[in-house]
Amino acid sequence: MAAVTETLETVQGLAQSGYKFGFETAIEMDLAPKGLNEDTIRLISARKGEPEWLLDWRLAAFAAWRKMEEPHWARVWHAPIDYQDIHYYAAPKAKPGPKSLDEVDPELLAMYEKLGIPLKERAILAGVEGGASNVAVDAVFDSVSVATTFRATLAKAGVIFCPISEAVREHPDLVRKYLGTVVPVADNFFAALNSAVFTDGSFVYIPPGVRCPMELSTYFRINARNTGQFERTLIIADAGSHVSYLEGCTAPQRDENQLHAAVVELVAFDDAQIKYSTVQNWYPGDANGRGGIYNFVTKRGACRGARSKISWTQVETGSAITWKYPSCVLEGDESVGEFYSVAVTNNRQQADTGTKMIHLGRNTRSTIVSKGISAGRSDNTYRGLVRIGSRAAGARNHTQCDSLLIGEHCGAHTVPYIESRNPHAKVEHEATTSKIAEDQLFYCRSRGLTEEDAVGLIVNGFCKDVLKELPMEFAVEAQKLLAVSLEGSVG
């Protein structure tokens, strides 16, 4: 059974106790008043029963944020964001789950259908009991983690996987030791904002030598009108441990822009490996670019230990604007950073995404494979930094950056930055730009494929090097998602 199905099942299980799928109007929210000031932050911290140190940490972040300016170096455009016109806290009130498929958002069901989720599994959305599962899900819904499952199996292995607000209470030393050490509070405008107002997210700790017995996943939904989402995720892989984390998103269609400014921090010690996979499918806005999510995310991993490895894989098809650079700081000698990315933009979507590979240790290695696909009137930019520090003798990077254009009105841009302070490092950058050719489409169609199937096939072929890095269940969903995202992009 596909991971996504299990995810849905699990979330559905949770839904019965607290969260109702579908229309935002159907959910009563406990909202903080709009606006951001110290009182808002104190309210969030109090609601979550946080210790003094965390409140101080938030306030410090807020003080830093107030002195910062929204960044405008990315190749994206949006109307000014009124940060005082956002609810910074929303918790759903307990409500019974949906009684039948009729109560589920039809847009959402249509998307599930396109993604090929079978009827039976769609019915799971309506509350039908599901089977066994080997994916653990920490459901993050509108800033409050409603519940966490599979705790027992994980606890047996010594793995901690829980909402970060719970980790603050149950494992304060771990959180305090690592929070903000990879992405400091004043790292950038959006990270500072997140640090001040984050409401929930996931926390993972894998003890030394433990191979996490299951894929860990988080299922994000954004549902409260005008509620900014500020998730905070912290994953720590202790020496010799392994963990694979999946993050998948769907969002119901809506009319107003939603700001999402998450922070994800990863820490890997000696010989530890973290694989972080994302399939992002947030509402991109309508064909004219109206509505849609602003996704301004800071994701960074620190390879602190020797021979540690952090691998980011992302398939980005949604959001009106994507501003995202999952990065690796390769501190440990012989540590490895990887970034595999597919970013699709259609209609009026804008994506400025890429990575930073910061080589500090000796013989550190990094691989970047970026596949950008632009259609409609969209703009797709790869922006990447490879920096080799003076101590990083023997460091190596290989970057492969390919762009695929569909139609006449889209744009693809590549902005690589390379800085090397060590003469014994090797950095390679390859880039290509191609178009889906008419003769390729005709060839496929003459064999019986519809134009859209043909585009899906060609696009999936173009992305193969990235898709093969995804966990298998995710890869299947991602392939379908690519085809769905590009519907109507030709002809």
Add this chain to the structure above:
Amino acid sequence: MLEIKGLAASIAGKPILRGIDLVVPSGEVHAIMGPNGSGKSTLSYVLAGREDYEVTAGTATFEGADLLAMAPEERAAAGVFLAFQAPIELPGVGNANFLRTALNAVRRARGESELDAVQFLKLARAEAKRLAMPEDMLKRNVNVGFSGGEKKRNEVLQMALLRPRLAILDETDSGLDIDALKIVADGVNALRRPEFSALVITHHQRLLDHLVPDRVHVLAGGRIVCSGGPELAHELEARGYAAITAEAA
């Protein structure tokens, strides 16, 4: 089966076909020969539905249906297959995946059940073997890095799997050595049955030694200038296009 009347077509405003009349009855193989630039490939593209060609006059019906009103994929589902003169490369797309997607699309459109991966591979391997294709050709990306001969054999493999009712072979013999030529001809011969027709575009008599046509047509200047039995191909080979078309004019 196929009935073409007064078909005229142009590309970018330049007329190529200037009134083709041609009937290919069920079960027959017709050869089209003619000098370069006479419109042979254009005819094959127009029949398969390539959109950059504009049909300016005439009709083409396939089993009674208006072929020119159909999208390329509808023509494929109806049973029209074009073996490309220069098969197109699809980087990153596995040949087996492509063939299976195409076969299932056509089966779906014909109301037949789709094949799963296991059923498909069994079928594809058997056909590949008959065409003396190395099995790794199924694993490689569609036509990427294929030699000229491998590309042509891959076209015939697709044809064998899709089981068309009308196969249009556009110079499938060009670039093939004698052994490969025989394999390709055998691939077409294996499909010959009363409800199968083929339109074979070629420059050379030697393909027609293995794939004996019922009729041979000579295309020149966008028109069919003369038609005859298999012996016409021999005559062309011996005397050249110029002499034959001059006589016909």
